[in-house]
Amino acid sequence: MPDLQRFDARSDIDWDDVWAAFDNDGGLIVEHFIAPDLLEQLANEFAPLIERHRTGSTKEGFWTEFHGAHTKRVTGLAAHSPAWRELLVDERYTAMGDRYLGAGDYWLNTAQLICIGPGETPQILHRDELNWPHATRDSEITVTAIFALTDFTEANGATVIAPGSNHWKGVLPDVPADSTCRATMPAGSALLYNGKVIHGGGANTTDDQWRLGLHAGFCCGWLRAEENHQLTVSLEAARLMPERIQYLLGYRSYDPPHGLGGRLGLVHYDDAASVL
Numbered sequence: 092m093p094d095l096q097r098f099d100a101r102s103d104i105d106w107d108d109v110w111a112a113f114d115n116d117g118g119l120i121v122e123h124f125i126a127p128d129l130l131e132q133l134a135n136e137f138a139p140l141i142e143r144h145r146t147g148s149t150k151e152g153f154w155t156e157f158h159g160a161h162t163k164r165v166t167g168l169a170a171h172s173p174a175w176r177e178l179l180v181d182e183r184y185t186a187m188g189d190r191y192l193g194a195g196d197y198w199l200n201t202a203q204l205i206c207i208g209p210g211e212t213p214q215i216l217h218r219d220e221l222n223w224p225h226a227t228r229d230s231e232i233t234v235t236a237i238f239a240l241t242d243f244t245e246a247n248g249a250t251v252i253a254p255g256s257n258h259w260k261g262v263l264p265d266v267p268a269d270s271t272c273r274a275t276m277p278a279g280s281a282l283l284y285n286g287k288v289i290h291g292g293g294a295n296t297t298d299d300q301w302r303l304g305l306h307a308g309f310c311c312g313w314l315r316a317e318e319n320h321q322l323t324v325s326l327e328a329a330r331l332m333p334e335r336i337q338y339l340l341g342y343r344s345y346d347p348p349h350g351l352g353g354r355l356g357l358v359h360y361d362d363a364a365s366v367l
């Protein structure tokens with residue numbers, strides 16, 4: 092059985108080793124990434140949002156299956172959670188975006204709580220980059236972290252992932268059963284993975300446990316992000332946030348590096364920052 096490499100944030104990590112695992116296997120686990128106090132604050136701030144959210148998807152067909160009938164997906168987190176805003180600009184986390192998507196050239200793609208409930212079936216295995224099927228290329232267009240807010244176990248829905256599948260040819264090749272493993276990890280850990288590695292949420296076979304994960308990724312600045320943050324974080328709220336967060340939430344325009352291409356998302360032919 093393949094497995095993911097594991098690092099422990101409580102001791103010194105050589106981040107070159109982390110990025111080597113990211114490139115080789117498509118993903119890795121950093122255990123205890125989130126300090127206990129921040130983890131507790133995240134849990135407290137997210138609890139009421141999760142409590143009042145519905146399970147399943149409002150969109151029938153493929154999306155009902157993809158989202159999971161027994162899963163809650165909560166977005167718009169930046170408006171509600173100072174703890175999430177703190178984690179969002181953690182330099183160990185944004186280093187992943189800087190390294191793979193170009194420093195400052197990317198958006199927060201989505202930050203969604205994925206709460207897999209009892210009775211959930213396995214999610215369809217997929218590559219995140221297929222959000223944008225016409226934009227895929229050799230280098231990354233999206234990279235993601237799944238932060239474990241509860242322990243992730245085989246029983247409660249730990250992510251299924253095929254290490255090394257980031258190198259497999261084809262749009263979405265078949266995944267032999269013996270090529271996957273489970274991203275089991277203690278609460279506070281992070282699964283970091285790229286847009287090419289094949290993965291999906293696991294089945295929750297427990298009677299009473301919810302697997303709470305925060306799925307938060309970045310995408311290139313020339314792509315439309317999965318989540319529309321500007322409709323969940325008001326202009327007034329964004330004005331009070333640090334510039335880096337404003338940028339990640341898309342309250343900026345995209346200015347391609349080296350003048351390659353045109354600027355995107357302008358306001359009166361000026362950077363969107365002028366509105367803030």
Ligand SMILES: O=C(O)CCC(=O)C(=O)O
Binds near residue numbers: 237249250290
């Ligand atoms: O929740 C998980 O473990 C993975 C979810 C996922 O990959 C997705 O919904 O795109």
